[in-house]
Amino acid sequence: MxxxxxxxxxxxxxxxxxxxxxxxxxxxxxxxxxxxxxxxxxxxxxxxxxxxxxxxxLNVNSRIIDASSSLCDQTFNEFRNNALQGTTDEVFPPRxxxxxxxxxxxxxxxxxxxxxxxxxxxxxxxxxxxxxxxxxxxxxxxxxxxxxxxxxxxxxxGYQHEQKSATTITAAELTVERSADAQHKVPDRSTVRIRGAALTAYDVVMTLTEGRGGQWAPSEDGTPGRLRYVPSGKEPRLMTMLSRHCIPMTPKPMGLPTQAQDILHNYRLQLRQWSNTSEHHTEQMWRILLACAMDIAGSAGVPANEESLKQTVDNGRSEQFSTLASPFEQMRYTLDAHRGLKPQTHEWVWAIVWSGLYSELVTALARYQWAPADRKKFNAAATNLERMAFGPPEPTAQKLLALYDAGMLQHQTSGTEHTGGVLTIDAVTAPxxxxxxxxxxxxxxxxxxxxxxxxxxxxxxxxxxxxxxxxxxxxxxxxxxxxxxxxxxxxxxxxxxxxxxxxxxxxxxxxxxxxxxxxxxxxxxxxxxxx
The missing domain is CATH 3.50.50.60 (FAD/NAD(P)-binding domain)
Incomplete structure (x- = not known):
């Protein structure tokens, strides 16, 4: 045995x-x-x-979920259609x-x-x-x-929470664990600060608004997809998300142009060839990714050169987005660009490149023998690229914008906020x-x-x-x-x-x-x- x-x-x-x-x-x-x-x-x-x-x-398309086997050949979407009798085709269903x-x-x-x-x-x-x-x-x-x-x-x-004070609770207590005690610690109409401004923080925001009876309605200006928040009176009065660089996650692209698919196919082959060489150095990998970004930008009419695309990765956002005062205005611009109302950005270009070549990178970099400097460079770049490529889906982004427009949600740089007596929710994503x-x-x-x-x-x-x-x-x-x-x-x-x-x-x-x-x-x- x-x-x-x-x-x-x-x-x-x-x-x-x-x-x-x-x-x-x-x-x-x-x-x-x-x-x-x-x-x-x-x-x-x-x-x-x-x-x-x-x-x-769910923050990814539900079509990727497949736990089928010889015991049951149902994918998640097939299971959902049977369970709900085909009444929904939501791409981002409840977790x-x-x-x-x-x-x-x-x-x-x-x-x-x-x-x-x-x-x-x-x-x-x-x-x-x-x-x-x-x-x-x-x-x-x-x-x-x-x-x-x-x-x-x-x-x-390995993430360890800071020593908790009486005014600090963890995101998990409010969200996946649904602790009644944690819920009671966030009174109606209170002011809270949220450490973190990524997907975990967005979960906290949804729990404290929609989870407390708040609702979403079409915006009064009639803009397609745009929402307004209808409060229940039980949500916090103000929620402030805090992050080191005050850079938002970029909403996911709604689709992939046919020309971009052809470009990505070519560069997948190049990455595969690179990974199969006896001595494959990461500088060549970065050259492949940059060349792909240039081709994607060119095919979509996005003004770009190699230096500006490099700076976007290094800085975590493009020069264009650096001129927008609020992280939420950056998010709004992205959603408008996805709908064809505004030109696309370098963030969109890199989102297409990183998500489109990701499976090849997973294979090529598995157990790679990194030089220390190259490892550090890759980690920093990957953090920024994942923020651009794997952000919230459009429905979540529209809800966040509705709360921002209602004056209930803001995003600030860590260390700039007043902390005295304000309840803190620790939503820093574990590494x-x-x-x-x-x-x-x-x-x-x-x-x-x-x-x-x-x-x-x-x-x-x-x-x-x-x-x-x-x-x-x-x-x-x-x-x-x-x-x-x-x-x-x-x-x-x-x-x-x-x-x-x-x-x-x-x-x-x-x-x-x-x-x-x-x-x-x-x-x-x-x-x-x-x-």
């Missing part, structure tokens, strides 16, 4: 177990036992739990509905799959070697396993990986990672925050060798791998390699018994 502990029961865990269930025969599956450790119901996990309010919506789909797929695995799977509703605190196995210690259990998989997603990010900052300075958030690092069971490279793994998810130990019975999937491995904060099952295939490694181990044990 091979006993496997999955630490974390979210989508990455689900994808891995569905794959393992599919590759094992009935007899082989009975030689494996899987325990999934997660305080939340598996499949959905914490981030996608089904009890969160409906105003928290709780996504959680229902993921939870249902996990329950189907437990009830009808070949693989024996048990849920242990508990958080793991420590994993340590003991006599050739792994001792897993959680709130309620301690048990020995042959294999351990760390798939904790957002639940193990990827398992450290609060890049190694060696960053500290682990909890004992689980701290103990594995101290024992040399895992490796984090200088300048990175995530666990280094092989292509099949196997952890690399401090000596640089494969730690054959310890694996990590998803967000804990980000930095060595790119873009794990996604539901796109096709973007990272480590889970398939892991399932095949377990299958090979099962076969090897069977042959040993037969001999």
């Amino acid at each position: 091979i006993r496997i502990a999955m630490i974390g029961g979210g989508p990455k865990c689900l994808f891995a177990l569905l794959e393992l269930n599919d590759v094992l025969s009935d007899n082989e599956a009975q030689t494996v036992q899987v325990d999934v450790y997660d305080p939340y119901p598996p499949g959905a996990g914490r981030v996608w739990n089904t009890t969160q309010p409906n105003e928290l919506r 709780a509905l996504v959680g229902e789909y993921l939870s249902e797929q996990f329950q189907r695995l437990v009830q009808h799959g070949k693989l024996p799977v048990t849920h242990r509703a508990s958080a793991v605190h420590k994993v340590e070697r003991q006599a050739g196995q792994w001792l897993v210690t959680s709130d309620s259990w301690y048990d020995l396993y042959d294999e351990v998989v760390i798939a904790t997603g957002h639940g193990l990010a 990827p990986g398992v450290l609060a900052a890049a190694f060696p300075d960053g500290e682990p958030a909890n004992e689980l990672i701290s103990s594995l690092l101290s024992a040399g069971e895992v490796k984090i490279r200088t300048g990175e925050r995530g666990l280094l793994t092989d292509a099949d998810g196997t952890c690399i130990n401090a000596e640089g060798s494969r730690n054959e019975t310890l694996s990590a999937l998803g967000r804990p491995t980000e930095d060595p791998t790119l873009g794990h904060d996604t539901l796109n099952r096709t973007l990272h295939l480590e889970y398939r390699g892991w399932a095949r490694r377990i299958m090979a181990q099962v076969n090897a044990r069977s042959q040993k018994v037969a001999n």
Whole structure:
């Protein structure tokens, strides 16, 4: 019997177990036992739990969500159409509905799959070697396993909140956890400040407005898509989002011109060729991205040269947007440009390039051996490019603008606000990986990672925050060798791998390699018994 502990029961865990269930025969599956450790119901996990309010919506197109398998061939959109009898075709549905789909797929695995799977509703605190196995210690259990998989997603990010005062609460308490106590701490008609101005902060704003009975109506000027806010009287009087650079996330482009698709196809091939060369330096990668941006700009009639496009990436916004006084006016301009009412910007150009070439970058940069200066440059550029490419969908952006127009929402630079006695909501998005900052300075958030690092069971490279793994998810130990019975999937491995904060099952295939490694181990044990 091979006993496997999955630490974390979210989508990455689900994808891995569905794959393992599919590759094992009935007899082989009975030689494996899987325990999934997660305080939340598996499949959905914490981030996608089904009890969160409906105003928290998906920020990506729902067509990417696919947890189908031999047990059920339904994608999320097919599940939704059946569940709601085809009454909606929302591109950005409530996240709780996504959680229902993921939870249902996990329950189907437990009830009808070949693989024996048990849920242990508990958080793991420590994993340590003991006599050739792994001792897993959680709130309620301690048990020995042959294999351990760390798939904790957002639940193990290295971010540590500042020491909380009586006037500070976390975003999660208000949003995905829906704490009644946290809700009571935000009185009707109060003034609040929100640390952070990205997607997590937008969730907080939606929870405190739409979640308290506020409604949206067409704007009185009749502008297509523009909204006005109809208050319930229970929302805060004023919400101030705070960020270091006061740069908003750029609303996602509404579509991709045909000519841009052809251009992107050509540059995907160039990135693929670059990644297959024996010595591929990142300067060549940046030249490919810049050339693609120039071609996209030229095809759309966006005035640009190489220097201005470089400066947009370096500064986080274009010179054009720097002249707009308010971050919300930048957001409004972007929405107007998406509708063809104004010329497109450098931000739009880079959004098309970064999102359009992202899958190739994920493959090309997986476990790339970075020079320290190149790593630092890439992290800074990627932060700015992701703000341009992966911002809120138009419906969310229109709601934020309606609150701004109503005088209820503002965005300021951190340190410029008056803080005395004002309730603070901590909505700073947790960084990827398992450290609060890049190694060696960053500290682990909890004992689980701290103990594995101290024992040399895992490796984090200088300048990175995530666990280094092989292509099949196997952890690399401090000596640089494969730690054959310890694996990590998803967000804990980000930095060595790119873009794990996604539901796109096709973007990272480590889970398939892991399932095949377990299958090979099962076969090897069977042959040993037969001999």
